[in-house]
Amino acid sequence: MADSEGQTYIHALESRFTCKRYDPEGHISDSAFNTILEAGRLAPSSFGFEPWKFLVIEDRRLLADILERAWGTKKNADRTVLILARRGVSAESEWVHHIAHDVQHLSKQDEQARLQAFSGFQQNDLQVLENDRTLFDWAGKQSYIALANMLSAAALLDVDATPIEGYNRDALEELFAAAKLYDPSEWGVSVLVQFGVHDESHRAHPKTRRPFGEVVEYVR
């Protein structure tokens, strides 16, 4: 049973591709889309702090503005998701207290112990407190786990997808600040991802990956 789930997953990963052209008439069901978002929501993260948020962009004008500033986006995708990463996720932040208190329901004592461990971890072990950028990139890494889960769900659901780093950071952040989409001192753009149905004319490039023996090394 589990073996066959594993093979189904590998097959889905082998078959998926980064969609470059979508069918303008192609739609994916709300149920499939919710499964994709749910897979992202359930992603694990460092200390369970989930430093992410998913904005589903349905405002047509905003969407057009995004497409203009993100060359990696495709205009006929059915759904466009902006994955935000949280800024300033340190032990002293409101965010960490929110998760520890409201989500993880830690007692005051447990919260203190956890935040102390987290503080030492960020400062001494992983060294992500060097500056705002290293801390934001650390949150960004967590959000890529959520992104990967969404892509896996899409592949398993036969939904086509496009993960997108191809955007101009300054132009997007300026746009979102002007649109008051979120508080830029709290959130920043991590990555975008689109979903839909590939166009009939779409020809995926053959998948290229280094061979197993070059990627995996046994240290014996």
Place this chain on the structure above:
Amino acid sequence: MADSEGQTYIHALESRFTCKRYDPEGHISDSAFNTILEAGRLAPSSFGFEPWKFLVIEDRRLLADILERAWGTKKNADRTVLILARRGVSAESEWVHHIAHDVQHLSKQDEQARLQAFSGFQQNDLQVLENDRTLFDWAGKQSYIALANMLSAAALLDVDATPIEGYNRDALEELFAAAKLYDPSEWGVSVLVQFGVHDESHRAHPKTRRPFGEVVEYVR
């Protein structure tokens, strides 16, 4: 069909947990482990540059040294994987030429066009060329997609897993440099992950996640 695959995946994500204690007698099959590694190998990455490598640590002495420097690791896990991220992945790097030429088999002309796009992307759009750290963190983000795929495969295979950021960067890198495990100018530690069978005495914390409506926001 695809719907049921989606539900199977969500169920696996709901059931998985970060394993804190492994059964010292618990083993996972080579076939399951290979499926997990294969899921990582097949992960997508920016421009398809796969800036990662997976070291499976089977040397007992080295493993003990790692456990000492990475408080997040568990001593009875059956398999321990060190995920490395590539340093210095810019358009001028040997790495990018290797992938474009030997893996993607681009013509000289296509390779030039691709590297030019990549250079502009890194410099102007995503702004990852600020310094060595921002460039390494960008590669690290890609490697988290591979990590997430491994965790998804493990969940689908009923294999227990522990993703680990809990390590001392300096201590680990010093250890690996002394052991000449890799060239530290080319690779750095991104994240670790262990797999195995949870101990009978293991009680997973109930999974906590912010509710769907707090994570997902529709912009209409």
